[in-house]
Amino acid sequence: MKAEAKPAPAGFETLVEFGKPDAGLRRRLYTIIFEADTTAGRRFDIALIVIILLSIAVVLADSVAAVAQRYGPAMSVLEWGFTLLFSAEYIARLACVRRPLRYATSFFGIIDLLSVLPTYFALFMPEAAVFLDIRILRLLRIFRILKLTHYVAEYTMLARALRASARKILVFLSTVLMAVLIFGTIMYVVEGPENGYTSIPMAMYWATVTMTTVGYGDVVPQTAIGKMIASFMMLLGWGILAVPTGIVTAEMTSLRMGRRPPTTRTCPACLSEGHEPEARYCSDCGTALPRYQVD
Amino acid sequence: MKAEAKPAPAGFETLVEFGKPDAGLRRRLYTIIFEADTTAGRRFDIALIVIILLSIAVVLADSVAAVAQRYGPAMSVLEWGFTLLFSAEYIARLACVRRPLRYATSFFGIIDLLSVLPTYFALFMPEAAVFLDIRILRLLRIFRILKLTHYVAEYTMLARALRASARKILVFLSTVLMAVLIFGTIMYVVEGPENGYTSIPMAMYWATVTMTTVGYGDVVPQTAIGKMIASFMMLLGWGILAVPTGIVTAEMTSLRMGRRPPTTRTCPACLSEGHEPEARYCSDCGTALPRYQVD
Amino acid sequence: MKAEAKPAPAGFETLVEFGKPDAGLRRRLYTIIFEADTTAGRRFDIALIVIILLSIAVVLADSVAAVAQRYGPAMSVLEWGFTLLFSAEYIARLACVRRPLRYATSFFGIIDLLSVLPTYFALFMPEAAVFLDIRILRLLRIFRILKLTHYVAEYTMLARALRASARKILVFLSTVLMAVLIFGTIMYVVEGPENGYTSIPMAMYWATVTMTTVGYGDVVPQTAIGKMIASFMMLLGWGILAVPTGIVTAEMTSLRMGRRPPTTRTCPACLSEGHEPEARYCSDCGTALPRYQVD
């Protein structure tokens, strides 16, 4: 429960500090680059975010033929500028932590590296450049700042709701996949290649498109029986897909309403039940409550 | 909490009164135009709503080529009639409030102005006429009447639910955008321009169309691997998009079921917040809490 | 609460009895035709449902060109058979109630009439025949039988949930319509007739198709800016459309958890209804309740 309590958004357990170095320049650098709760640190983070967004914008623009033709050179100049900046930052990060290797192998260490490599690779294999978008992942750093804001509560809640639902959703997905395979096969038999269902995997793709209510319309049933099965699938799909919503919502509602799986905490004095796990005193009579043993 | 209590639908804080003028004609005008809880005021509001709807209908009809050709002149006559009416109303509003500037700069003041300007502009630049639809926003006035009805409760609740969820949803959107960018890039690489993914922004548009389960079908994956990724995205999209539903629902449920959003009840002794409305003693330090004033 | 307690599915207030006639043949007829809780009555209802479904099937089949050509004559014979049957039933109903007019003007009275008229009209204007599908509405009678089953609880709950949400949903719809009009206008300006947005109403149709995530793809944005707005609309649409789900769910949850699954447990002393299955004493007068037999 303790672990749950402290603001630890989903998958951010990797956001560990890599050992505060001793005083001096490195320490100062560390405070700026890694910490977000100092003025300098926050300024640095915000600047970083802006630069990241700009570099993404450049990558996007560069992928548009018209733009690439006209501003190609300018683009690549900007691109290189950003890359050098990020490379410098990466080296600085390596320099100022006490355990560089541990940083380098951490989630963000790898992301930071991957976000500069493509440009260098692009020297030899140009098409690699597009992968620069990996930089967007660096924006996850933004959560470092959010951590300081009121978002924490929301995050913790979201994270807990999803983590708590994870297994249910997994089970749900396996069910969906079975349905997709079975219906796909049926439609492959019913409609056949001449109607666009060229293979079972293709039919499964169609089944997914249909059950998720995306409905591209690139492949559609042509035969009467096929249309009937499809109609059934749509309704079924809707029914099935109501389940994850239900799971997540139920999770969130119960979290939101502070009703964790009904606690049986009973006040020894007034026997009132259902006290919050955090409660230290009975909210009905004010007597001290026995410690809450974490389940 | 008090602020929450009085019927103030989301974003209607702008619905302030602009200083009741002294008795006499202006006062009377004011009562009719601005107040909605007098018979005259309500009549005026309803008349206004009808006229607004009519003027909208004219704009819509006028945009249909066939209609425009046959009834063009009649249309523009009607159009001018409405515009003059609204202009007169706007001036009257300015006239009868004590602080005209404050009204002119208020949300509705601006809307009222914008809803007449296009016609005048249209004299010089005809295509501006379509923007007359801005008048629809004036229908928000309808809420002034609703305020008098039982809708208030629903409104306040909806407003509170959405306001309470706003931040969570913002966070959620940022996550979706990241997913859209990353998947867009991947598909741009996998499918490439020859299959309609002409640029990363284009691919991102496709990703949005897919993850929101809209699925136009104007661009669809052609390669096997592309179809696989798309299928995965659809399921993921459904999963992701179950989250906002969950957020809003959880919010509403807890409001609906009388569990106020974490109360601001603060313990006088240990300053701990968010005690249950029913709590009589601080659950952190056990000191008696001041009575909870019902909103 | 009393009114709520008795099983009255939404919109079934029209299912009133039309005055029990005195004993004799009419009385007997009445019991068979109008009552559903006698063996004869139930048999009659089930037979009726089967016939209705058959007649619907005929109408559907008749609309398929291939079938109509081959079995045209047989179809019309069947059709006339059903119609005469239903006419006879209608007359019988009129005959056996004490206040024929009151039945004739009741919801089902009208439906019953409408379900036979088209065939007769078809003699003069053939295309009227398709409206025979109105007969499906007669299937609402099925609820008369369901009323006797355990469906009641579900119905009452669904009905109450929807009735309780009705106003909220209405308000919600008005908001959606505003959004549709505004976005439609914007897209009409941005994309223009040359891209299929031939008029504002047409653009509004597109906006609805997009915001409800239906996404036919018959009209799609062509310009970059149009695609951007569309993407925004999709996300917005999803957000907006999470609201009704939220409303209905919140309503249902609170009903479901308000622990009033309409039990018919009645206190022998004060006749108050809907006591908890666990309740051992009447919560209104405190007298002991008879044991609750689980169904």
Place this chain on the structure above:
Amino acid sequence: MKAEAKPAPAGFETLVEFGKPDAGLRRRLYTIIFEADTTAGRRFDIALIVIILLSIAVVLADSVAAVAQRYGPAMSVLEWGFTLLFSAEYIARLACVRRPLRYATSFFGIIDLLSVLPTYFALFMPEAAVFLDIRILRLLRIFRILKLTHYVAEYTMLARALRASARKILVFLSTVLMAVLIFGTIMYVVEGPENGYTSIPMAMYWATVTMTTVGYGDVVPQTAIGKMIASFMMLLGWGILAVPTGIVTAEMTSLRMGRRPPTTRTCPACLSEGHEPEARYCSDCGTALPRYQVD
């Protein structure tokens, strides 16, 4: 409630044991094949799952023309290998249970048989081969393993939520079907065959595609009035389809949270909690309750 309590995922009542045979080889075989809580049994199950997945993969690949042409022979060899394996397993299962017939006629007994037959049939009628995908259903066995894991809770809950909602959803579906038929007929009349609504069943297919927000776009309204009706249907569809989500979610939430809404009313006599706000007497001991102060 007991029955509910023990891990019994939906529809797994068929997973009964078929009578443990006496000691010896058969007993040993039985333990391996049928039981999942022994090491040997679990290994066997996992091996089985892997093989099933492989065999499915072969069927899928074989349906792809390109692959079939190149690796046809290899495929059929593999196919036969798997089939013989499964046949052996089937015989072993028959051999080691005490009541072979009871197994043969059980859910899994039939699935096991169906998963091998197609290959043999394929000798005489090749197209039967595709039905080998029925093997996927054997994966339901995986739940036998899951039963041992923590999934149980989730399963039981999901199962209970769905079972509890089943009837509501059935009722809901019947309503949807009525709407689909009525709207389908209307559109068939409005749009007519020349716009793709070739028959009422066809129009009903379109209605389903629209109301479930799938929106293929293979058939779309062409007339203005048709577009209007369609738009209305989409919004209606969304509204209607919010219902099953609501049903499932409400069910889950109340299960997830236990059915106690947060009233803290305690009976002064027996200290039982959670009495109705309206309750005037304790429903456990029948003594008068203190007035409920509305917060």
